[in-house]
Amino acid sequence: TFHSFSLILSVGDIGYYDDAGQFYIVERMKDSFKCMGRQVLPTDIEAVLLSHADVAEAAVAGVPHDQYNEVAKAFVVLKPASQNKAIRATENDLQDFVAGI
Known part of the structure; x- marks a missing residue:
């Protein structure tokens, strides 16, 4: 399940933090x-x-x-x-x- 909060890192990847504070990279921008x-x-x-x-x-x-x-x-x-x-x-x-x- 994706959370509403997501971000783009300076490395160009897309990720999010879950409710427990764990960070997940879910997609590459390049x-x-x-x-x-x-x-x-x-x-x-x-x-x-x-x-x-x-x-x-x-x-x-x-x-x-x-x-x-x-x-x-x-x-x-x-x-x-x-x-x-x-x-x-x-x-x-x-x-x-x-x-x-």
């Missing part, structure tokens, strides 16, 4: 962003993030950057730690994982 002169598809980066064993959900958007025009900003929900794995992925782990693909 399908790509430009970084270092190249078109980048957020869905490509999301697919890589989602292939990581610790990632449950991922969303990526282009955010303004002084030097590169825009850069990717990832929003990630990690899976709960399993009994066999006490340590989950960190931000640096995920950056290295995406860079290695």
